[in-house]
Amino acid sequence: MVADFASLQSLLATKEIIICCGSGGVGKTSIAASIALGATKHVGGRVLVITVDPARRLASALGLGELGNVPRRIDIGAVDSDDPGCHGELWAVMLDTKQSWDDLVMRHAPDEATAFRILDNRLYHSLTARFVQSHDYIAMERLYELHESGHYDLIVVDTPPTRNALDFLDAPKRMAEFFRGRLLRWLTLPYRVGGRRGTRLIEAASRPFYQVADRLLGSRFLHEIAEFFLNFQTMYDGFVERSVSVERLVADHRTSFVVVSTLENSPLREAELFTAELRKRGVHVGAMILNKTLPGYLLDADGATVAKQLLEDSDGLASLVAPGDDRTARVMRTIAQSYQNFAIVAAREAELRAGLSRESHLTIGVPARAADISDLDGLGWISVHLFDNGSVA
Amino acid sequence: MVEHSASIFDRRLLVVTGKGGVGKSTVAASLALLAARRGKRVLLVEVDAKGNLADAFEHRQVGYTPVEVHPGVLVMTLDTEKSLREYMHINLKIPIFGHLSPLARALEFVATAAPGVKEILTIGKVLWDVREIVEGRSEFDLVIMDAAASGHVVAQLGAADSIRALVDVGPVRAQTEWMVELLSDPAITAVNVVTTPEEMPVAETVDVIARLRAETAVPLGCVIVNRVLPELFTTHDELAFESLNQPSGRESLVEHVGSGSIAVLDAARLAVALRRSRAEHLGELRADVDLPCLYLPYLFTRSFGLRVTRLLADALDEEIA
Ligand SMILES: Nc1ncnc2c1ncn2[C@@H]1O[C@H](COP(=O)(O)OP(=O)(O)OP(=O)(O)O)[C@@H](O)[C@H]1O
Ligand SMILES: [Mg+2]
Numbered sequence: 001m002v003a004d005f006a007s008l009q010s011l012l013a014t015k016e017i018i019i020c021c022g023s024g025g026v027g028k029t030s031i032a033a034s035i036a037l038g039a040t041k042h043v044g045g046r047v048l049v050i051t052v053d054p055a056r057r058l059a060s061a062l063g064l065g066e067l068g069n070v071p072r073r074i075d076i077g078a079v080d081s082d083d084p085g086c087h088g089e090l091w092a093v094m095l096d097t098k099q100s101w102d103d104l105v106m107r108h109a110p111d112e113a114t115a116f117r118i119l120d121n122r123l124y125h126s127l128t129a130r131f132v133q134s135h136d137y138i139a140m141e142r143l144y145e146l147h148e149s150g151h152y153d154l155i156v157v158d159t160p161p162t163r164n165a166l167d168f169l170d171a172p173k174r175m176a177e178f179f180r181g182r183l184l185r186w187l188t189l190p191y192r193v194g195g196r197r198g199t200r201l202i203e204a205a206s207r208p209f210y211q212v213a214d215r216l217l218g219s220r221f222l223h224e225i226a227e228f229f230l231n232f233q234t235m236y237d238g239f240v241e242r243s244v245s246v247e248r249l250v251a252d253h254r255t256s257f258v259v260v261s262t263l264e265n266s267p268l269r270e271a272e273l274f275t276a277e278l279r280k281r282g283v284h285v286g287a288m289i290l291n292k293t294l295p296g297y298l299l300d301a302d303g304a305t306v307a308k309q310l311l312e313d314s315d316g317l318a319s320l321v322a323p324g325d326d327r328t329a330r331v332m333r334t335i336a337q338s339y340q341n342f343a344i345v346a347a348r349e350a351e352l353r354a355g356l357s358r359e360s361h362l363t364i365g366v367p368a369r370a371a372d373i374s375d376l377d378g379l380g381w382i383s384v385h386l387f388d389n390g391s392v393a
Numbered sequence: 394m395v396e397h398s399a400s401i402f403d404r405r406l407l408v409v410t411g412k413g414g415v416g417k418s419t420v421a422a423s424l425a426l427l428a429a430r431r432g433k434r435v436l437l438v439e440v441d442a443k444g445n446l447a448d449a450f451e452h453r454q455v456g457y458t459p460v461e462v463h464p465g466v467l468v469m470t471l472d473t474e475k476s477l478r479e480y481m482h483i484n485l486k487i488p489i490f491g492h493l494s495p496l497a498r499a500l501e502f503v504a505t506a507a508p509g510v511k512e513i514l515t516i517g518k519v520l521w522d523v524r525e526i527v528e529g530r531s532e533f534d535l536v537i538m539d540a541a542a543s544g545h546v547v548a549q550l551g552a553a554d555s556i557r558a559l560v561d562v563g564p565v566r567a568q569t570e571w572m573v574e575l576l577s578d579p580a581i582t583a584v585n586v587v588t589t590p591e592e593m594p595v596a597e598t599v600d601v602i603a604r605l606r607a608e609t610a611v612p613l614g615c616v617i618v619n620r621v622l623p624e625l626f627t628t629h630d631e632l633a634f635e636s637l638n639q640p641s642g643r644e645s646l647v648e649h650v651g652s653g654s655i656a657v658l659d660a661a662r663l664a665v666a667l668r669r670s671r672a673e674h675l676g677e678l679r680a681d682v683d684l685p686c687l688y689l690p691y692l693f694t695r696s697f698g699l700r701v702t703r704l705l706a707d708a709l710d711e712e713i714a
Contacts, residue, residue, distance in 0.1 A: 024413030024542070025593070055592050123559075161413060161544065221560045265697065266445070267414065298660055302653030309650055310657070320649045321642070327633035334625050335634070335661035341693035342660050348695060370666030372592045 005362055008386055011286040012039045015256045017147060017155050017249070018286065021274065022260035023267045024161040027291040029054050030373040030382060031260050031366070032158035033062070033092070037376070038383035040076060040088025045153030048091040050143060052135075052160045057374035062092050069096040071146070076376060091152065095160070098125075100138045108238035114231055123228045135160040136171035137243075144246045169250065169278075172243035256286035263293055263349035272356070287362040289386070290353065295367055298346035303339060310336035401614065401713060402428045404583050406523045406575070407537045408611070410546040411587030412597045416619040419697075420587045420689070421539040422449035423705035427713075429465030430706070433534040438519055439470045440540050440549070446470070451698045463699075467533075476518040512552030513565070513572075520572045527581065543586065543601035550576065550584065551609045576611050583614030588678070590618055590671035599681045616684050617709075618675065620691040622668045625661065638662065687712040 005011040012018065012035070020032040029051050036049035048071055054064065062074055071093040102119060109115035118124055136159075143157050214222060249255060257278055261271035271288065278285050297303060310317060310332045318329035356363065366385045373379060401407070409421040418439070425437040436459060439446040447455045452462035457475045459467040519538050525531035541549045548555075553569040553576065560566045576582050584605060588598040598616060605611055626634055636642050638658055646654035679686065689708045694701055 025415070056596060057592070161542075220562070224559075295659070295663065297656040300653060300656040302651060303656030303660070304653070306646075306651045306653035306657050317650055321645045322633070322637070325633055325636075327630050328637065331626065331630050331633045331637060334630070335657055338623075338625055338664045339657045339660045342664065344693045344695055368663075368667070370663060370670050372670060374592070 005286055008035070008038065008287060008362065008364065009042045011256060011362065012043045012154060015154065015286065016152075016254040017143065017157065017252075018256055018258055019143075019157045019159060019250070020258045020260055020289075021159045023270045026260050026262050026267050027366075027373075028260050029058070029158045030379065031258070031289050031291060031386075032156050033058070034373075034379045034382035034386055035258065036092075036154075036156040037076065037090055037379045038387045039154055039156070040090045041383070042387055043154070044088040046089045046091065046151065047154045047156065048093065048146060048152040050093050050095060050139070050146065050155065050157045052095045052139060052158050054094065054158075055372070055374060057372070058378075059094065061375035064092055064094045069094060069099045071151075074376075093146070095135075095139055095142060097135050097138050100142050104138070104141060105235070108235035108242075110234050114234050118228070118231050121228045121231070123225065136167050137174075140172055140246045140250070141242070144242070144249055147249065169281075169283075172246040172250075176240045176243040251281070251283055253284065256284045258287045258289060259285060260289045260291055262291055263352045265352070268352055268356075275361070285361050287364060288356075290363065290365045292368040293349055293353075293365045294342060294346040296346075298339070298343045299350060304343060307336040307339040307343075311340075401583065402431055402433055402535060404581055404614075405526050405535060406519070406582045407535065407614065408540045408546075408550070408582065408584040409538065409587060409617075410540045410543050410584065410601065411617075412544075412594045413542045415587050415589045415594050416689075417542070417587045418446050418539050419449055419701065419705060420617055420619055420709075421537055422446060422702045423709055424585075425466045425537045426463065426702055426706040427709050428535055428537070429463065430710075433465065434532060435466050436522055436533045436536045437466055437468045438522075438536060438538045439468065440515055440519070440538055446539055448698065449702045471515055471518060476514045479518065512549045513556050513569070516549055516552050516576075517568065517572060520575050523575055523581065524571065527575070540584075543597050546584075546601065547604045547608055550605065550611050554609065573610070576609075579612035582612055584611050585614040585617055586684075587617045587619055589620045590622075590674045590678070592674055595674045595678045598678065602682055602684070613684055616678065616682055616686045617689060618678070618686055619689045619705075621675075621688045622664065622671060622691050624668060625665055631665075634661065634665075 005014075018032075018035060020028050020035070022028055033049050033051060033054075036047045039045075039047045051059075051062075051064070054062070059065070063072055071091045074090040074092055076090050105118050106115050109118060139157070139160055143155065146152065147155055259271045259275050259278075261267045275285050275288065314329040314332040314336075318325070318332055322328040353365075364386055366382055369378070369381060371378070373382065407424060409417055409424065411417045411420075421437060425435045428435045437446065445454070447453065447460075447462050447468050450462040450466065450468070452460070452468070454470075455462065455468045456470055457472045459469040462468045519536060522531065522533065523536050526533055526536070540546050553572040556565060557569045557573070586598050586601060588594040602613060602616075605613060625631075637646060643655065643658060646658070687709065689705055689712070692701055692704055694704075
C-alpha cells in the first residue's frame with residue numbers, strides 16, 4: 001500500500017481537523033503546536049491549536065497565561081519574516097476542563113435554576129474532575145464547538161494524557177451510554193418516584209444493587225448522588241445529541257489522526273495498537289510521527305570504526321593529534337565510549353523503526369533536541385523536521 | 394538524608410508514583426529486587442494496571458493472585474472487580490456467590506462516579522495487606538505499590554479522606570479510619586516520586602509533592618531521578634574536548650583516525666548538550682524540592698528486562714548506602 005499523503009503539507013491542505021494522539025511523555029503538545037505552526041507557513045489560512053496541559057514556559061511563550069480557555073492569536077512575525085509568501089495566522093487555546101464543563105452545563109440545562117443546582121452541588125466538582133473520561137469528553141466537545149464556529153481553516157488538537165489512547169476516542173459514546181444507561185435509571189429511580197413509597201417500586205433487578213450499595217455507602221450518600229444525577233439527567237437530550245455529532249465529526253473525512261510516539265518499546269506498541277484500532281473503525285490515520293529520535297550518524301560504520309580505534313590506541317592517537325596534552329587520550333576514550341553507548345540506543349531505535357508494520361501512512365522522524373521546546377524557536381525547529389524530512393515507510 | 398534512606402526498607406508500604414513513562418514501574422521493580430536481596434519478602438502491587446510489571450522480571454503476566462516472579466518478590470495486579478469481591482467478603486462480611494458481574498458493574502458505576510470509591514477499593518486492598526504485616530499475620534515484610542501516575546495519585550492516596558467527608562455512616566466509613574492511620578504513619582508508609590531530569594517530569598514532581606502535602610497526610614520518602622546521563626568530562630578535560638572540536642582539531646582527527654571522527658565528535662557534542670539541559674532541570678528540582686534525591690543512571694542497554702532491573706537495583710543500593 002502507498003501512503004495516501006506523501007507529505008504533511010498535502011495532508012494538512014486537505015483536512016480541517018488533525019488529532020494528535022499517543023502515550024504520555026512522547027511530546028504530543030510540542031508536535032501538535034509545531035504542526036500548527038508549520039501549517040501557517042506551508043499551507044496558510046487560519047490555524048488553531050488546542051493544547052492540553054502545555055509546559056509552563058511554552059504556554060507563556062505562546063501568550064496562554066491565565067485566560068487560556070479563549071483562543072488567542074499568536075504573533076509569529078519573528079518566525080516567518082524571512083518567508084514573505086506566508087499568509088497564515090496561528091491561534092492557540094488551552095483546554096480548561098472545569099470551565100468547559102461549566103459552560104456545557106449552562107448550555108444544556110433546561111433552565112438556569114437547574115444549571116445552578118448542578119454547578120453548586122458539592123459532588124459536581126469531583127465528578128467532573130473524574131467522571132467517566134471527563135477530560136477526554138470535554139476535549140472532544142471543545143473541538144466540536146470550535147470547529148462549528150467556522151473561524152478556522154485547520155484545527156490541530158493535542159489529546160489529554162490517558163491510560164489508553166482509545167479512551168479519548170470512546171469518550172463521546174461512553175458519555176451517551178452513561179446517560180442512556182440502566183445504571184443511572186436504577187440509581188435515580190426511587191427518587192424519581194418520590195418519597196418512601198417509591199423505594200418499594202424499585203425493579204427487582206436492581207434490588208441486590210441497592211442492598212449492597214446501601215450497606216456500603218449509607219443511604220444519605222446514595223441519596224445525594226442520586227439527586228445530583230437526577231438534575232444532571234435533565235441534560236440528557238442535549239448530551240446525547242451532541243455526543244453523536246462529536247462522534248460523527250471524528251469519523252468524518254475532514255478529520256485525520258496523527259499518531260505520535262518515541263522509538264521506545266511501550267509507547268510504540270501502544271501507538272501501533274492505536275493505529276490498527278483507528279483503521280478498524282474506519283478513521284483516517286494521516287501520519288505517524290516518531291519523536292525524539294537519535295541522529296543517524298550514530299549508525300555510521302566509519303564512526304564505529306573510529307570509536308573502536310580511539311579506545312584501542314588512545315595514547316598513540318593522542319600524541320599524533322595533540323602532542324603534549326595529557327588530557328587528550330582520556331577525552332578520546334570518553335567520547336569513543338559515549339559514541340558506543342549512544343550507538344546501542346540508536347541501533348535499538350533503528351530496529352524498532354524497521355519493525356513498524358508497513359502501514360500506508362506517512363512516517364516522519366523528529367530528532368531529539370538538546371534544548372527544551374519552550375518557545376516559537378523550538379516549535380519552528382521541530383516543524384522544519386516535520387515538513388522537510390517526510391518519508392513514506 | 395541518611396536517616397531516611399537507611400530505614401527505607403523498614404517501612405511497610407513504599408508507594409511509587411511519577412509522570413507516565415519516566416520509569417515508575419522499572420524503579421518499583423528494582424526497589425523490590427533490592428529489598429529482596431536484603432532479605433525481605435516483598436509484595437509488589439501493580440495498581441495502574443497495564444499488566445506489564447512482571448516484564449521487569451522476565452516473567453509472564455501476573456493477575457490478582459500474587460506470583461513469585463523472583464526469589465522473595467511476589468507480583469500481583471489489582472483488579473477492581475476482584476478487590477471489590479474480596480473487600481465485601483473480608484471487611485463487610487457480605488458473601489457473594491457466583492455471578493458478581495451485573496452487581497460489580499453497578500458498583501463500578503457508582504465507583505467511577507462517586508469520588509473516592511474506586512480508589513478506596515484499590516488502596517483498601519493494598520492497605521489490608523499492609524495491616525496484615527503490621528499485625529504480624531503476613532508472609533510479607535514489605536508492600537511496594539506501583540501507584541497511579543502523578544496526575545491521579547493524590548486522589549488515590551486521599552481516597553479515604555474523601556470518603557470520610559461524604560459518607561457519614563456504615564462500614565465503609567469505619568474502614569477509612571484504620572486506613573488513614575496506616576497511610577499517615579511515617580514509620581509505615583513513604584511515598585516516593587520517580588522523575589527524569591526533564592522539564593515536564595520535574596514540573597509534575599514539584600507539583601505532586603506540593604499537592605500531596607496540602608491534600609493528604611501521607612509521609613513523603615524520596616525523589617528518585619531516573620535516566621540521568623553521565624557527565625562526560627571534568628571542566629579541565631572539557632577544554633581539551635573543545636579544542637578537539639575546533640575545525641583544526643576535527644581535521645586533525647579525520648586525518649589521523651578517519652572520517653568517522655566527525656560522527657564521534659558530533660555524538661559527544663550532543664551528549665554534552667543533552668546532559669547540560671538536563672542538569673538545569675536537576676537544579677530546578679533541587680531548588681524546589683526538599684526531599685532526599687536518589688539518582689539512577691540512564692542505561693545504554695540493548696534490551697529491557699531482568700538485567701536492567703538488576704542494574705538499577707545495584708545503582709539504588711549504592712545511592713541508598
Ligand atoms: N534508567 C533507565 N535507563 C534506560 N531506560 C530506562 C531506565 N528506566 C526505565 N527505562 C525504560 O523506559 C521505559 C519506560 O519505563 P516504565 O515502563 O518503567 O515506565 P512507567 O513510568 O512505569 O510508564 P507508565 O506510565 O507507562 O506506567 C521502559 O522501556 C524502561 O525499560
Ligand atoms: Mg508503569
